[in-house]
Amino acid sequence: MEQLNREQEQSKKSKMPTGDQQDVEAQLIEIVEGINAAFREKDIEKIMSYYAKDVVAFDMMPPLEFNGVDSYRKAWQIGMDGMSETGPFEDAHRHFHISGDLAVMHSLCHMTGTLKKNNQKIDSWARYTGVFENRGGKWLITHEQFSVPIDMESEKAMWNLKPEKGMMQ
């Protein structure tokens, strides 16, 4: 991760963000890290407070889409109920796109923890794209997509991929 973090810093520097942009980036990171902390603390109300009421989410689990925060809450609750323990937050290769009241953050994120049903340890990297809107001074998530690639032969989810430099060229 040390190498990834260095790259991340360099990527930020090369974009020479303005003060405003840095401020928005910090707020988006606070949201994503806030959700992860609330997930570990099993605080569903806190998690949902980061989402717009009309959020449309493409989650790793079905259905194809969750329309609205009440629908999406069920997915979070299932995810939360399925874990006996959740590891600390880590992500890599963060990219930001910010313009006015619209922002996008995408990254690779490391999911760790233990499944309640069989005590199986999880240790997987997934892909995250979050779309944020500033509504009345508060940034809210209005859309997100979260997935892992599929092995086209076995048609199975690829839980064991890692964001190593060599893989991404």
Add this chain to the structure above:
Amino acid sequence: MEQLNREQEQSKKSKMPTGDQQDVEAQLIEIVEGINAAFREKDIEKIMSYYAKDVVAFDMMPPLEFNGVDSYRKAWQIGMDGMSETGPFEDAHRHFHISGDLAVMHSLCHMTGTLKKNNQKIDSWARYTGVFENRGGKWLITHEQFSVPIDMESEKAMWNLKPEKGMMQ
């Protein structure tokens, strides 16, 4: 699809887009439909012309991410080579987020065609999130994510989901 299209129209109307917004939406739709047409015509140069050089893509196939247009071109080429015939483009539940030179479109998209290796027909709905930047007057895709949900028991890709109203509540 008739019902979905009506919903789509209603969703557009309820947002009361300005002339500018409608114009940008039309340009984004042109890009997405242009890519699909070029895919059917097996015109890889045309497809890649819609992407920024520094695009970061999270595709349905591995690796976790494709960094840059040269890397992503290989994924498109593999997808193109694997199909003997590709069906017409269809998507549903389009949503747009536009601010200045940044735009996001997400939708459910219908993939149809025939796999070359075994003559298997494809008829699947997937989720698409595209991030676009206006650079020098031209909208380019700077990020996209494309996925299907995973069945958490079998860990297999769910190719048979459909965007029916009842599924999304």
